[in-house]
Every structure is written in structure tokens, then in C-alpha cells.
Amino acid sequence: MTASDVNKVSNTLPLGRNCLLVVAHPRLDRSAVNAPLVETAQASGLIEIHDLYETYPDYQIDIASEQARLLSHEVIGLQFPLFWYSIPALLKEWFDLVWLHGFAYGGTSPKLSGKRLFCAVSTGGDSASYAPGGHNGYSVEEFLRPLERTAALCRMEWLPPHILHDAPQLRGPRLAEAREGYRTYLNSALERHHA
């Protein structure tokens, strides 16, 4: 798919690009931040929410169905808490099983090329800890290199991630502010012509 093909597709959409938000949180019902953020995404009316742990409690991922779901969206978002500086296991399984050679990469026309990929990440630490010399040593962006390069290998457009630190501490007005920030981020990610 060439850049001009991508533009043709997006021009048929009246309200911006259609988006799939893959949510990966093993206990979304008990999450203080990810559940409200999912509500925020849902309220946009433009985003299909796909809760991986709810859909596949037995980890038996339906590969064909997942590939079809990816093909039918232009923007793919991944929302998850950072577990061991990386994505939760079921989200990794989803990549390992669904993003296959000949589908996501390889050959002359990988099928996700031209789509956008973004991450919406929550962490339990503060932003100062995700830096050289800080408790976690590296930025979240550096920990996300595997996903950044996954996008590159699949010829997707990688958007800068949305990062929410201090997730367990976000309550009341701070949570409301976080939701508003996410709404703004999502609007930007779905814009037809991204800045």
C-alpha cells in the first residue's frame, strides 16, 4: 500500500480514522486508572474497545478473528499497565500468534503497512524514576523499543506513546485531568492528517 492509497482510504472517513483499542489488563475490574481510561476512549464513539483478558481468559487466541479485526481499522492502540517494563503476557501472546510472517511483515505488501500504532501506558512509578540515574534507569520510550521496532518492521506509523505515571495515586481531580489528557491524545491519534 502506497502513501497515496492510505490517503484515499482515510478520505472516505468523515470523522477521522477508525481505531481499535486493544486493552490488556489482567484485572481491569480492579484497576484504578485503566478502567476509567477505557471509559474515556469508549465515550468518544469512534473507538472499538477490545479487552484481551476478557476475550481470552484461557489464552486461546482466535488468530483469524484477530487478523480480520486489525485489517478493518486504520489506527491500532494498545492500552496496558507496564509489567516488568514491558507489555502484559497476553498482549505478547497476541503479537506472537497474530502478527505472523506474510500477514504483519515480510513479503512485498505487509497488510498492516500505513496503519498507525500507539501505546497508552500506565506505570506505578513517578516520571523522575524513568530516567538515567532514576530508580528505573531508562525512559518508558526506551522500554518500548520492541514495540517501536515492531511498528517499523510492519511499515506502520509509530506515534509517541501516551504515558501516565503514578497510576495508583491518581484520584479525584488528578484522575479527571488524566482522563481529559487521554481524550486529547486520542483525538490527535485519530486525526486524519497527523501532525
Add this chain to the structure above:
Amino acid sequence: MTASDVNKVSNTLPLGRNCLLVVAHPRLDRSAVNAPLVETAQASGLIEIHDLYETYPDYQIDIASEQARLLSHEVIGLQFPLFWYSIPALLKEWFDLVWLHGFAYGGTSPKLSGKRLFCAVSTGGDSASYAPGGHNGYSVEEFLRPLERTAALCRMEWLPPHILHDAPQLRGPRLAEAREGYRTYLNSALERHHA
């Protein structure tokens, strides 16, 4: 555990430190490189091989058993093919479920502190591709930052990884050379006083 405690423990071992090698390859029987490398590790007589995909085909990890296994070894090795620039999903599940707060990290005496952690990684690309400007953009070490910081958070000693590029191309004399290189690496990783 202080550094002097660690030395006391290791001094009771006549043949170097005892090692658990956690192997994570979903099709080890069909692997051209990881299966021979496992044989090399096994031949040392010092290393307990723990094949995750064989042990848990249903992904139902026995947390207590895995924690006991970790506690009974001083060197923890992870051998895996790089999938999407990261560890295979079941290995991630093992971290997410077994390396819990109060066990692996947090509190005044995380139970894995002082142990060594190493990775033995195979990739399908050549070494030049894992560099700035190369096809994969970053080094394998950079893609392993999440594991490096996992070791740091758990107060473990992180060893430089063993990396085998071009895994599908390793045959005959090149495979024999790779096995010999792995044997040398493992000997060094198990040495009582690491260089």
C-alpha cells in the same frame, strides 16, 4: 542478603554456582539452534534445564513450584529466541505471575537478591541489523532493557547476554562453533567469582 552472605553461600559449592536454565521456545523440537544449545547446557552436568513450553502447554503456571525452583539456584539463565524484539509470551507470563511483589522485589529482603541473571538469545537477523541505522535500529542489549532493569529491581547481578545472530543459517561447523561459544559463556556465568 549482603555481598559477604553471597560469598558464604557460593563457597559451599565445589564446582561453581548452581544454575537454572529456563528455556522458552514454543517449538523447541523444530528449532535448529536452541535445541542443540540446550544439549550443550545439559552436557555441562551443572545446569538444571526447565523447558517452560513443555511444562506448561496450557499456560497454567504453578507459581509456588516456580518460586521454589528459583530459590534453589544461584544463577538464573533465560534461553529464548527473540520474538518481536522481546521474550516469548509464556516467559513473560512466568515473570508476570511468579516474580511477585514481596518475593522478587519490594520489602527489605527480596528473595532473589544476589543471584545472577543472564539471557541467551537467538535472533533471525545478522548482527549489523541490530544497530543504529540497521534494519532493526537498536542493539539486542537495548531491546533487553526490560530484563536488565528487572534484574536491577530485584537486586540481582545482570550478566551481559549471550547473543547468537543468524540462527536459521547456523549449520555444520558454524553450529559446532556456536555450541562451543555457548559452553564457554556458561562456564563463565557459573564461575564462583565472576570477572
